[in-house]
Amino acid sequence: MNKPKVVVRPPDSRGLREVTMGGETVGSAWSLRELRKVLRRLGHPEDVDVEDRSLIMWLGGDSGTWPARTGRRRWTVALMTTGLLGSMALLVAVGMPDAIGALTFAGRVTGFLFAFAGVVQGVAAVAALDYWGKRKLKFSGAVILLGAFIALVTNGLLLFMWLQEREYTPYVLTYLPLWCWSLWALQLLIREKAWRGVPYPKQFAAGVTATTLLATFNLAYSALYQPTSAPVLFDLSVKFGTPHMDAGRPLIHLPVTFRAQNSGKVPAYITSDGYGIYGVSAEYASDGSGLLEWRRRIDAKSDGSSVGRYIKDPIRETISAAPFYGPGKWLEPGERYTQERVIQVPTSAKYDVIEAYLTMTLMRKDRGRIDEEFSTPHHSWRPKEKQFFCSPLECDDHIIHRGRVRHNNNMINVTRQPRYVLSYYGWNGAGGEFRSYILSHKPREVLRFKKEAAEEDETERKRYGVALAETMTAIPFSQLLNAGGQDSTR
Template sequence: MNRPRVVVGPPDSRGLREIAVGGKTVGSAWSLRGLRRVLSRLGYPADLDVEDRSSILWSGGGSGTWPDRTWWRRSVITLMMAGLLGSMALLVAVGMPDAIGALTFAGRVTGFLFAFAGVVQGVAAPAVLDYWGKRQLKFSGALILLGTFVGLATNGLLLFMWLQEREYTPYVLTYLPLWCWSLWAFQLLIRKKAWQGVPYPKQFAAGVTVTTLLATANLAYSTLYQPTSAPVLFDLNVKFGTPRMDAKQPVIHLPVTFRARNSGQIPAYIISDGYWIYGVSVEYSSDGGGLLEWRKTMDAGSDGSKVGRYVKSPTREAIGAARFYGPGNWLEPGEQYVQERVVQLPKSAEYDVIEADLVMTLMEGPRQDRRGVRDPALFLAQEREILLPSQ
């Protein structure tokens, strides 16, 4: 059976050789085994003599000329896809919380840009197989170049921001490796001129550069400055329960409940906290002379807020104190912490007022991927309960 002669072209820069039959390209091959697979699909016998010049014409090298370095090509494919998918996972994880729940429109736009950049890299990952394969898609190289350029810009910005603050985040171990990968991948694609095959390559490069620079500038502004406007909203509450007399001892048990709730939309970092319980004894002035004492304390630079017209010479004694939630902890949005305590007072204690103070010093945490240091905000809640003799 007469068959058209097969023409095997010279290897290209990657070692791939084009196969033509009857003047029509029917495929390409990296090796002699690949050539036989293509020919077998066309009905050629599996034992075809590749040295028979009447059957196969070799151009630019004989049957032993296959310069493809399979191990190198597969290594590049693996590294390219791993870097694009890893960078995609990082950008989506960083961007989605802001895209969904940022307090400001600019913050949501920034989060969306992060997530969209990750999606671009996810789309570029499968194109790696085509670009380092048979290159059947005209835009595969440009798509990979775009994804790599986005990774270089965003990963570099994240690394720069972390170097400014030097605070640990779960993502910090990915910043430097992904930035180094994007730098390697970008220069490799530039050397291979991956943009070739794209119509108007200069306009494409200019558009990608301008868009990425604008997105990076907006990201830097929103990330570095916008979170400072997000307020810390915190609710503190102190409530006394009903005092009860001990059945065996001359002791009064006074329940008190402390509650803290993050009512805002950003995490809050606890710098310090604690509660204090005081017993207050006062002297009463029927002639209204307490205000004269208030003036004296104010002139002396002391706090005279506990002095009234008919109350003077208050004595405030601490009868209990402890940490509340503990410094170094975080309270996420909507999270609350409650602590119940029982204060024991001797029945003979002559206190006119029992006071309880809950104090927390908080620092805002605007983003999950970077714990920025902000000016601490102080929140104070105070509840007072009067113990009457009948109680």
């Protein structure tokens, strides 16, 4: 029985010629050499005469018509797969930290979408080998088109965010060329109508658009709406306890309780904190002229004590001061921290009032994460601290905490230069001073930190949700003497 005639069909847009026999596709060939391989599988001898019209029918050209541009096709495949794999690596690198470690559900969803989009591009890179090959997979063109569209949207978003600040980051060397690559890939795929073979192209386009809108919504929700809709709420309190007279010395022991509680729904870092207890004394103004000091005290950059009609020239002396909870620690919603102290005040002191202050600088934990390095204190008086060491002849004793802060939305991390949080607690012999700053560079020279801190951009504090919380209380010194005297008679 004679075999059906082999039909070699005209070359397609890639130069590939389909081979059929009896109306069924039995293979395809880029060249005469590949055609002979197909014929051998069909049982023809290796040296079969391809010009024998009784065996082979040529349509759209003869045995010398092989227009496949092998070099161009291979370069297209190489460039397409390189771009898809590069975009895949970038999206996975951007999305995985949020997918695994974001503090909000919306942030994790956004991270997962980015990572999943990267996986889709990895599948598209495999599909590119088939699409510019024998096209054995029906939807390989549509998958590549989806991958190129994802690359255009995501890399365009990263590029847009980078253009807002235009700060150099190594990642800009990836999403800038990848965005340009995605433009080339899309115009090539559209020109070749790569979506052909998709049964419902309109539904396919609608699904892609819906996924893009969902990702955009989750990004906006996690980065903008949620952090502002849930404010940081902290309750600070300072309370004096019952004073006691020392049995053998002219001292009053005054208990003081400091408490901080996170009463909101957002965890918060403490970037700097401290308490101070002061004795305030003032001259008696019998003529009621104390209110006239207001302008003079403002011009003299006074400590902020209020003016009074019958007092003037108030003096505040530090009795006790120290850090409170400590930089780098944090309080979860509902968590509290309490510290009890007992201070000693001589009965002979000429104070009018005893004041106690508690101050904390807070940073939202759902906006950024501070590296563990920030919890390590660096003391200026220890030469082994090297860059943190500062001679007492040049500066006051101080303790510095420094660490990198990373935004919880990883897209901001890859489109901005690193930010650093710095906490300073200094002691000048008469009192303590504490500050915290968020800087766009890593401070290295301690002697210049105040100058560098003065250049702090207020935008950075808003971006990471930095806020100040403070409270104070006061008690007349005469009340301590009376209570202490009563206690000593018991």
